[in-house]
Amino acid sequence: MTLAFAILIIFFSTLALTFVLVKAAPKLQLIAMPGDHRLHQRATPMVGGIAIYLGLMLGLVLVDGSFARLLPSLLLMCVVGLLDDRYKLPSWCRFIAQGIAAYLVIVLCNIQLVDLGLLFNSNDRVLLNPYWSIGLTVFACIGVINAINMSDGLDGLAGGLVFIVLLALLFMGHPSAGLILIALSSVAGFLFWNIRLGRDAASVFMGDAGSTMLGLLIASLLIQFSQAERGMYSVTALWLLALPLIDAVAVLIVRPLRGRSPFSADRMHYHHQLLDRGWSVNTVLVVSCSLQLLFISIGILLLHFRVAEHVQLYAFLMLFCAYLGRLYRFSKSVISEAETIK
Numbered sequence: 001m002t003l004a005f006a007i008l009i010i011f012f013s014t015l016a017l018t019f020v021l022v023k024a025a026p027k028l029q030l031i032a033m034p035g036d037h038r039l040h041q042r043a044t045p046m047v048g049g050i051a052i053y054l055g056l057m058l059g060l061v062l063v064d065g066s067f068a069r070l071l072p073s074l075l076l077m078c079v080v081g082l083l084d085d086r087y088k089l090p091s092w093c094r095f096i097a098q099g100i101a102a103y104l105v106i107v108l109c110n111i112q113l114v115d116l117g118l119l120f121n122s123n124d125r126v127l128l129n130p131y132w133s134i135g136l137t138v139f140a141c142i143g144v145i146n147a148i149n150m151s152d153g154l155d156g157l158a159g160g161l162v163f164i165v166l167l168a169l170l171f172m173g174h175p176s177a178g179l180i181l182i183a184l185s186s187v188a189g190f191l192f193w194n195i196r197l198g199r200d201a202a203s204v205f206m207g208d209a210g211s212t213m214l215g216l217l218i219a220s221l222l223i224q225f226s227q228a229e230r231g232m233y234s235v236t237a238l239w240l241l242a243l244p245l246i247d248a249v250a251v252l253i254v255r256p257l258r259g260r261s262p263f264s265a266d267r268m269h270y271h272h273q274l275l276d277r278g279w280s281v282n283t284v285l286v287v288s289c290s291l292q293l294l295f296i297s298i299g300i301l302l303l304h305f306r307v308a309e310h311v312q313l314y315a316f317l318m319l320f321c322a323y324l325g326r327l328y329r330f331s332k333s334v335i336s337e338a339e340t341i342k
Contacts, residue, residue, distance in 0.1 A: 239299025
């Protein structure tokens with residue numbers, strides 16, 4: 001079986017599995033109901049994450065079995081995400097599960113941050129001892145998981161951003177090309193039903209099962225590539241994930257500054273802001289993916305021309321601070337509007 005044929009099988013299998021799971025969603029009680037901060041107008045199945053995971057398992061057999069050790073961690077995220085979709089787990093429970101999944105990645109796959117590179121100047125490499133290595137790896141994984149999860153607020157957005165990052169890693173020569181191709185085909189099979197093409201709303205959501213699982217997958221791939229002998233700088237990972245990462249961290253900082261829980265529901269995310277300006281869902285999706293492509297292009301060019309790592313870090317932090325300041329000013333009107341509605 002050729003690689004191209006195997007990839008097509010995974011794509012169509014994920015597409016078909018998503019369709020079947022949509023029909024089973026009411027019995028599984030995995031339905032997202034409209035209301036509160038949700039943007040959709042009708043009950044929508046949240047089974048995309050299951051289909052994507054099954055697609056990855058199929059790829060394990062058809063294309064590349066080398067990532068089998070990663071599946072338990074992804075399965076843990078998928079199962080906990082399903083429970084969260086069904087029962088709304090408390091945030092501390094989700095964080096514990098994410099930490100355990102990240103630790104499993106370290107233990108089972110030997111993927112962890114050890115060398116951060118010349119992060120603060122051009123002379124001294126930042127090398128981590130075993131304890132700091134484990135702690136920072138777990139912290140980084142949890143951060144990426146929640147950045148992808150928080151971007152899942154618009155039809156096609158989380159899946160689209162993940163798809164673009166996977167394409168970028170494949171283009172850059174990531175050593176786990178087989179896994180990336182499998183993930184691309186699985187996510188594409190889901191996006192067929194999730195993007196508003198030929199329909200007025202998504203037919204299915206990936207749910208927390210999908211967004212947290214894909215977040216862990218992306219985190220693992222980024223860490224692995226940053227530690228590879230001929231890989232990328234650690235700071236390049238920030239540019240590859242710039243849009244969801246900047247938005248998530250800024251929102252988590254601004255909410256407490258405005259006297260709210262960092263995990264409270266509101267409309268501070270950039271996609272909410274654009275929708276509230278009257279932009280259509282597909283327009284916001286195209287603009288968001290274009291911005292993400294721009295940031296990725298910047299990261300790849302900075303890596304290609306070997307711009308000093310600490311210069312890249314400071315440039316990224318300046319971009320983040322600019323967005324943080326703008327969001328803080330904007331958040332005043334969001335909080336006022338929410339209090340008025342109450």
